Amino acid sequence: MNYRHDFHAGNHSEVFKHALLCALIDHLQLKPKPICVVDTHAGSGLYDLESPEAMRTGEADRGIRLVYPKRTRALQRYLGVIEHFNPGGLKVYPGSPAIIRHLLRSEDRLVACELEARPAARLKEAMEGDGRVGVHQREGFAAVHAFVPPKERRGLVFLDPPFEKPDELSLAAAALNAAFRKWPTGTYALWYPITGRSQIAKFKKLLSEAVPTFCVEFLAYAKSREGLIGSGLVICNPPWQFEKNVHAICKALVPVFEECGSGYSTEWWVRPR
Template identity: 40%
Template sequence: MNYRHAFHAGNHADVFKHLVLSRLIALMGRKEQPFAYLDSHAGVGLYDLKGDQASRTGEWLEGINRMWEAADVPELAADYLRVLRELNPGGGLRYYPGSPELARQLTRPQDRLHLNEKHPEDGRLLKDNMKHDRRVAVHLGEGWHIPRALLPVAEKRALMLIDPPFEQVDELQRCAQALKEAISRMRQTVAAIWYPIKDQRQLKRFYNDLAKSGAPKLLRVELYVHPVDSAEFGLNGSGLVIASPPWGLEEELKQLLPWLAEKLAQTQGGWRMDWLIEEKAGG
């Protein structure tokens, strides 16, 4: 368990992932009925961009810093940016919210959060960061067990983020298996899986596994900062597959993705969005 997200906090992949997450939460919040947010690999929840780890890589300078300084930010990014501004009231950019803090601030009083972090030190930091919110339960177990441990939820609606560190060679396969378990336990779960875009052969197998997950519908969304087939860079972009996305998300992303691809491009930006599983007629 060597991975520490602080080295990568606020990079282009975080901006993409967290902006989409903010829209998922907003769209689910249109219904009064409460929902539960589940985060399988949560991290610590809050990151210091001027701290030792983030400063060593400086990845945030090509990520959230570009968005922070942009004058043409789309209105659909307002919720995401509001959280950032509340964390940085002086106007400078120093603190960045991980998915747990973003979800905590954007969910409503009637919603509940289950955050899981396996790394012992990060788990303690997560508990400390979340201790003042009674809606939040922090778990310190294996992230891959979250679907079977927590689904179905009492709220009848669930939004789950699966975002492992991708240190092990089988983690794409385990993501697909986790999705399959989530769907089998609570079919209407809105499940989002984040993944890095590096090896196209591995991704092809991943897409095939996802297509067999049994999800009612499955949207694939990818953002590129380098040519997708380049072997020159460590991370060409990242993707999200979203099971049973709320109505309206696809249209929102059609507005957001071109802007993100242009703003975050490093050598060549791009994006794609399509359905790995299309909803059956009458489904």
């Protein structure tokens, strides 16, 4: 599939992964030492939910617009971030670099990478003047190798590729395995769309077993339906007790999509030793 944020901003998979992204950053910030977040496929940062691209798919109507009124405790942090960008009503959706930047403390840092020239230019303009943020126009998987380990020695690498290539998960596994060798204590999170099981099973086999790895999948549309039915997040070196947040967030999301047969599952691919 080709996952372009302009068309899919605010859909159910964005809600799922960004709610967990907020929780990951909150966990890493429980300690006072600074963190660095490397966003490998950053996009342009902010998306107009009334743009022709967003209106063409209407996916936000079946995503953030359903979830936004549900101010449950587990979703409060994430929805508070969305509200920050929408003081006058839900009109825009922040991508991962905008969300991360909003959550940064003064001592934290964001390294945002985007290969495509147009969104990279938009992102640079949006982040201009913020010394905590560096924007780089470069390929995302190569960026993993280039920017780890960060000088802070604490933080997160967030991988959210567009899945334009059939071997995207194999490329992701190779990038992660190389990164583990350089920075074995870093936290890594990879988002993927659920379009079939074979590629996910292959990715699991390719990924190193040397790092604790937790996987969560959220199905918004378990009933028969064309298109993107759900997505997953693989978290390597998840913060201590992060699993509790995963369950709380997913349990809060399931009722929103209950009529569509929603559900979620979790699995430790490699348990902590």
